[in-house]
Amino acid sequence: MDININYIKELSEIIQLATYKRKPERYEYVYYLLCKKLETDIKKYNYCLFENNKCIAQRENEKWPKNKLDGCCFNISKKERCEYLSDKNCEINCVSCRLFTCKYLKRRGINFDVKKNVLVKYCMNLLQVREFIWNFFTPKDRILKNINRLKIRK
Numbered sequence: 001m002d003i004n005i006n007y008i009k010e011l012s013e014i015i016q017l018a019t020y021k022r023k024p025e026r027y028e029y030v031y032y033l034l035c036k037k038l039e040t041d042i043k044k045y046n047y048c049l050f051e052n053n054k055c056i057a058q059r060e061n062e063k064w065p066k067n068k069l070d071g072c073c074f075n076i077s078k079k080e081r082c083e084y085l086s087d088k089n090c091e092i093n094c095v096s097c098r099l100f101t102c103k104y105l106k107r108r109g110i111n112f113d114v115k116k117n118v119l120v121k122y123c124m125n126l127l128q129v130r131e132f133i134w135n136f137f138t139p140k141d142r143i144l145k146n147i148n149r150l151k152i153r154k
Contacts (some may be wrong), residue, residue, distance in 0.1 A: 010118055017119055027128075027147050030119045031095055031140060034132075038098035038112060047110055053088065057104035072102055075137055082137050095143060096135040125150065 013033060020026045042048075048055040048071050055071035067074035073082040073090070084092045101111045114120055114132055124132075127150045135143050 013119060014122070017123065023123070023151055024144070024148050026123050027144055030117075030123060031132075031144060031147075033119065034114065034117065035093055035095050035098055035140075038095075042098070047105055055102075055104075057102055060104075072100055073097075084137060084139075092138075093140045094136065094138055095132050095140070096138060099133055100136065 017026055017029055020029055048057075050071065051059065053069045058068065058071065067081070070081055070085060070088075073085045074080070075082055082090075082097075084090055084094070090097065099112045099114055105111070115129060120129060120132070124147070128147045131143055131146045131150065135146070
């Protein structure tokens, strides 16, 4: 019998999520798992192919990202390098930054759609999902605080 290990792993994550009685704990668990999975994939597959502090999009003279170095770790609204980028490493655990996929990678079929994640579908509403996606350069605690504020009361 051919059993897909990913389904078993996903089922165990759902069971673990159900053990958390309070919603803030559930949100933190989902946040942790998503960041962990994304970090693992990013390191394993090396999507951005950094060389000499330039991602592949920057090396191929793409129009995006607009900055010359550090890939997407650049705050366009402030026109400055991300304040949390230190020695080529991110100092914060930001799910929005991990979920972001630039135009270059999207055109090559690499995209992280958090809305398709079973845990996110199970325990978050649309407004909370938007908080996950659109809070670049924001520490985990602040994102989770916003997510808890947006929970639906039953």
